[in-house]
Amino acid sequence: MAENYWTRYMRRRPMTRRTFLKGTALAGGGAATAVLIGCGDDDDDEPAPTAAPDQPDQPTATAAPDQPDATEAPDDDADEPDQPEATATAAPVRTDITRGGILTLASPVTGDQVYDPAITNHATTYAIAMGRTFNRILNYDGTGVVHPELAETLPEQPDELSYVFKLNPNIRWHDLPPANGRQFTAEDAAFGINRFNEPNAEFIQGQLDQIDTIEVIDDLTFRIVTKEPFAPMLRFLADDPVLMVNREQREAVGDEGMKLYENQLGTGPFIRNTFDPGVYAKVDRNPNYFEMGEDGQQLPYLDGIELIALSREAYEGAFITGEVDLVSFTTGLSLTEAESLQGQMGDRIDVYRKLHSAISETHMHTQKPPFNDVRVRQAVHLVINRQIAANPLGPGSGVLMGPVPQNFVPQAFTEEELLQMPGWREDKDQDIADAFELMNAAGVGVAADETITFNTPFQCPCHATGIKADVEQLGLNLELEPATSADYFAKRAQGEFIMNIGLEVGGIDPDTYIYHRFHTGAPFNRTAFSDPQVDRLLEIQRATLDPEERAQAIREASLAIIEHSPQAFTAQLVFWPVSRSYVHGHAEPVPAGLTFNFARLWKEA
Template sequence: MKKNWMALLMGIVMATLLLSACSNEGSSNEADADGGSGEAATEQVLKIGNDQEPAGLDPHKVPAHSSIRIYEKIYDSLLTFDEDMKVQPELAEKWEQPDETTYVFTLREGVKFHNGREMTAEDVKYSFERIMDEETASIAKSYFDKVESIEVVSPTEIKFTLSEPYAPFLSYVASTNAAIVAKEVVEENGDLNQAAVGTGPFKLDEWLPDNHVKLSKNEDYYKDGQPKLDGITYLTMKDESARLAAIRTGEVHVTTLSSQSIPLAEKSDGVEIKSYQSTEYSYVGFNVNKEPFNDVKVRQAISLAVDRKEVADVVWKGDAVLSGPIPESMGQWAIDVSQEELYQQNIEKAKELLAEAGYEDGFETVISTASTYTDMVDTAQLLQQQLEAIGIKAEIKQLEWGQYIDTWTNGDHDMLVGRNSSGSDPDRSIGFFFSTDGSANVWGFSDEKIDQLAEEGRTTIDPEKRVEIYNEAQKRVIEQTPNLFLVSPEKFFIVRDSVDNYSPTANEPENFNDVVIME
């Protein structure tokens, strides 16, 4: 009996070991299929050290990057872009263009909002009409000024009719700011700044101001196998040293750091630096409704007084290139600004222009900036020093993020240091920011030539002719200097080694749909 009992016990042990081995092999293979080299961690919640609190989650109204990086996970648009910046289907599975002013989109069937309701063409119509409604004050309104009518053909088909040919139309339909939203959620809450219900890969679970934003996996997402994560938690860490410490200890999986902190991060074990040339540029915006910035000679004098190479070297540690209104990363659309006269530092010429404008002895002004972005503060401080050479005494006003957004929106500033993104079409860089009716023209700037070129660029279909138009438009914007364009920075993500399948690109720097957290 004893021998039989021992034999039975050994059999159970061997069977258990064999079962365990098979189970482990299966886990390893599954992880390898996801691109990993080991086992997936039990908790698939990606923790991100966020440098800024979101300013609201309404995709039609809020332009702040701190908001976009979150609500772009919650909402989808009809179209999207691939890595080569080519328009691809998203909520629309296909589209047709019967003529130059008509676009017909066929929607995917069975796509659900996070509240469980199926999305239809009525939701698409409502979303675009909300964007186009002046009372919404949508950041994307000017994107769709050429839309004459929107017709629901069927629950899965919708037709847009434009007033004339409009080259950027599909690019703007693919914008995050053209997200499809649910009417009942807007009506229930007034807007979507605090309540977010979309069709995207992640759902809003909780937003605790100045602490964290929690997203969870959309189990009904229409893309099979995505997202692989169970959730994403954005931990608000405005202090850069706190983010550096958190990524070193593994408190967070991903964060961003300025160029100054990259050497420190590189010395840390278990982390990897992932970089890409951004479509952003740093700028100084002038309130052209205020003296002395209503005089183009004053704005040009400031441009001549600024040493942009020093901005690149000091603020970005050399990890930046000169930029105009369309940054270098936009390829064929960008001009070589290094040869532009207003990009050559010339103190004497700057003083002459100030004297011609009636400011021979200079003047006093205020440079406003966001206190929580190191690069913006450093840029303001460097400009303060450089402008002293032509007699301009600038006080720096550091604003909390909410104040900064309000200041940008209301035009309540003299000079404002910031960063903009060029988007996917050159019309954004010219018409959106600098045409008289541009949704993001917060500078009070108006120029007939810019308006004319912006209109030609929008309505010209031939790509080569569009390049010529936008080349001329960039030179005109630089000459008029409603903004002082500085540099386009390289951007950095600091990532723990446990994060698999993540490669930031200029188009999709924070696409985590295929990410897996490994042990």
Template sequence: MFDPMLQTAYRVQIPNTFTHSRLVKHKAGPSVAPATFAIEGDLAESWSQPNETTYIFKLRRGVRWHPKPPVNGRELTADDVRYTIERFLTVKGNPMSYMLSSVDRVEAVDRYTVKFIMKEPFSWLLDVLANPMAVAIVARECVEKFGDLRKSDAMVGTGPWMLEHYRPNVGLTFIRNPHYFVPGLPYIDRIEYLVDEDNASRMAAFLAGKYDLGWEFPGSINRTDWVQIKETLKQKRPNLRTAEFPSNVETHISMRTDQPPFKDVRVRQAVSLAIDRQGMIDTSFEGAGNLNAAVPAGLVDWALPISQMGDSAKYFRHDPAEARRLLAAAGYPNGFAASLCFTTYGSTLLSDNAQLVLKDLKTIGITTKLDQREYGAFIASCYFGKFDSMTFGPQTPFLDPDNFLFGMHYPGEAKNQSHVDDPIVTDMLIRQRRIFDVAKRREVIHDLQRYLARQQYYVQLPSGIYVSSCRRGSTS
């Protein structure tokens, strides 16, 4: 379950962020504005790029693995980084290997120096290496002892906390790593990471002070729940701190665009026009939300606002009459039957929105059966494009646009749920990866978002403005 290279699910990746480090990371803290992703060193104390296809990283000295078998606190070296990247690229079943597909090889120049040699220019390398949902540095000994990193005993890293206990379907306990390489950190000695799938139970526990963070991803509270409890919280938990910021989670309807009826762009456009996005914002997000295109609005430096989509903007409006006209023109005047693969992710918000999607589709004649699956079964099938008709759910909350674009649209990629194979899209995906000039890269990504808005390979739905909440003093 816990192998970060065999799972894309945030339920696996987030626990690994407690225990593992990366070469570089995104800056965080009270001085960092939400939705900004500057990069700083983590295991690397410095790096350089002598040319477009070479990166050299200098590692911190004296970084030690957790004092647990099979590594027993030995020093981290350049060979560990080399091994990690090689495993990331070659281990069978890694749905995120595309992130580093431009890497030709990694060399351990000496004990504390790592060199990346690229097959071609790749402007997103540092962002990928900083990604909290991907390239955690792992120990060869753990893989050799356990066969892979699925078992909790293999969850051994160099991060600020160590896994003490794992109780299936109950939770995980992390304790402070006394040998963490950043002096004075972490501040928190113990973390209880609990499983609670019942929303009423979670809300009651939060009101009672059992939880220090909001119970939804990422430490947030659904706004529909927030409006119910915020006044009570002022009385019961006056030291609670809150922050609001746009979501970087992009939720969408995927379709089998490689076969009828969704192979026809008019059908896909009809599905988009059927969805009442503003109604969803008003109902599910209490009026506080954003419209999303292919890059979620939370990535403010890269997302193209709908108002700048030109003629493509019309596909984000709610127009059931035009949707029915498009269906008729595509040969479906009476609509058709479909299915929608779905899992709740433990979120009442996602469940509510799934019902709104079914209702909206029915208004244009698409009678849709909800195919609800257990989380693990959903990830193993529908998340990776193995479904009959449509799938509804969120994409991994990445912090760069390439991961919302390349993995979901490049032919043959595991996370290309809609089976997109469009030469125009493929060309733009490759071109933007090779451009280091940020302004020029942004132009290509904006053009790509306009094109994707016309094609509607994925029907993107709105996202909320997060209400993130934590107990004052709960900092790492």
């Protein structure tokens, strides 16, 4: 493909180590909870959340975000005898924590959800129960660093392909049939992980498909061997959907039964209880949960969590009066809403910022006219006004992004870098001129004095109306076709679109955003894009274990994707969860994903 302006610009720009490692402060806005729950959550995609560079090089589980991996072999001099061993100091037991009480949230309590983590990735499902009743082998914090959860420690890595996990011996399944409170074992872990690779068309596919074998060594130890070096491995095990389900329960009810609320059986801090669709849901404290609190007793602190179904109009009033304790941390409020509540309630509330894994998407089907011509796709990329599109759900609702979102800097382009690149820069004159030149070369649309009209499914008006106005300059007329989330996802999965505009949940590694979406035949390649050179670059980045080298590989792959423009990249979403100030224990920074088990939340008496 012939070079274009943005590739010439980026490739001639020197990339020093200082430039390469430089991050950016992310200005943030928010968006209404109802909007993301209603039209942004993706039931058939990878979830979300934050990440920092690759796991295999993190020296400890609490390393800085740009050194996130705890599995690299120690340096040669690490065992020298003159190095004194650090003495661990036990944290003091807190006496100010109040136990008990019910945490109340307002949320859609809909009855059409699927409660099988191998299938669903929906904020409402996680909020109603799934994010509280199950656990993962690993988890991640608000900086993207991976930590052990069901595992006792991060795995040993004797070589580039092997991960040896030791489980916490104190984990027990909920005391419900058919597990009846038995110990969680390595056999359970192997089943739970392997299930994601079973040949079920409904299952979330692609994240764990590089696993070659899982060997159970003993009751509490298992070894994962990958097919080749795989940089995202630990992050993918920590991702939201990789929740461990019970094998006896699956044997008893089958995959269809695993979709139902009443068949949730996990190891999490809360146990399923009441579910009245459209009215009320509740989970209760698990008295046998394995994690310990800061007061020296077993978590969770709360006796239970309840969700009440309220209309959007009633939500704010219920929060102000104390009927509701917090706004969902799976998403949050808009900045405007959060500021309004802060103005009314002052220090009676706490406002948190959440840089979400969800992104706005504008797909162009690369096998259908006019977008089977790369020049038309490039023209669309150039003409979109990202200063408007970057806020898809209202003022301050997003930050600019390229193929990889901002929470992955330095693997992602910073906002500062993007603002200097064609398509993202604020002065659009040259971009529009170049877009017309590309259309002239393609000989369609405005170049042929014609208007090309096609239906364009969209989830919510958000950024669709602005993009419609932008591309009209090119002779492209988008007949916007509103669709429910279910219909939008179905048409997108089946390729029944020429262009579509919506929101999509991402994941906790850049691979989710680039390999899964743009490699030939990848499970979430919506646009039917295929290019051997791009494929090779995407394969290199996921096989590169050194963090700095991988970041460079990801950037190179991102530039190649921008050249082909199968998708117009605009914004990563920002939300503002709000909590009453008497609720303590929230993680800061707020993790970007969906699984918030609230085991460490407590309410003042």
